[in-house]
Amino acid sequence: MQEAIERAVENVRSGRGGPFGAVVVKDGRIIASAANSVTTTNDPTAHAEVLAIREACRVLGAFQIAGCELYTSCEPCPMCLGAIYWARPDHVYFAATAADAAEAGFDDSFIYDELKLPHHERKIPLEPMMREAGLAPFREWTNKNDRVNY
Numbered sequence: 126m127q128e129a130i131e132r133a134v135e136n137v138r139s140g141r142g143g144p145f146g147a148v149v150v151k152d153g154r155i156i157a158s159a160a161n162s163v164t165t166t167n168d169p170t171a172h173a174e175v176l177a178i179r180e181a182c183r184v185l186g187a188f189q190i191a192g193c194e195l196y197t198s199c200e201p202c203p204m205c206l207g208a209i210y211w212a213r214p215d216h217v218y219f220a221a222t223a224a225d226a227a228e229a230g231f232d233d234s235f236i237y238d239e240l241k242l243p244h245h246e247r248k249i250p251l252e253p254m255m256r257e258a259g260l261a262p263f264r265e266w267t268n269k270n271d272r273v274n275y
Contacts, residue, residue, distance in 0.1 A: 126196045128155060130220055132173070133198040136160035144229065147173035147197040149181035149190055149214070156193070157181035173197060174205035178212045188275060189213045199226050202233045203240075211275075 132146025143161035150156065159176030163169055174197050181190045195214045197205075199221040209217055227234065235248075244251035266272060 126198075126218055126220055128158060129173075129196045129198045132158055132160045136162075141165050142171075143231070145173040145197070145199055147177040147195060149177050149193050149195055151181075151185070151190075151193045156184045170204065172202065172205050174201055175208050178208055182212070191215065194218065199223075199231075202226075202231075203236045 129146040129148045132148070133144050134146075136142045136146060137144045141160065141162060142165050143163060145161040146159070148155050148158040157177045157180035159173045159180060161173045162171040162176065174195065177195065177197075178190060181193060182188055185193075190212045191214070193214045195209060195212075195217045197217065197219045200219045200223045201209060201217070202223075223233065226232070239247050239249075244253070
């Protein structure tokens, strides 16, 4: 955890990004680490947890980080939480809370509020279209004998 926090602090001090750091640990050793780089890469998905997961997957040669632990300097946002669940680490540890992040100007509670609303009532409306055509890829997937389930 100390390494994740140090990454976050150094990221702020260096001007490279926001106050978030994350590390992935396997068998007691760090195999990946990252810090938030949203503003330096112009990538809204470049959160520390996502970047650390990507690097760990590269190191492991796998699309999941089962058998690993994720340490993050702050409670994961909804996007990172989704990435964490897809990556399937064994455990996640966090230091600061979402409330702490909100006090510093990183409030993601509105996303949780939005998810409770019907698609058409959200600030960014989601509108379904072409559902029948959209089912074609799933039919192909279901019929594929050599698919890799995840």
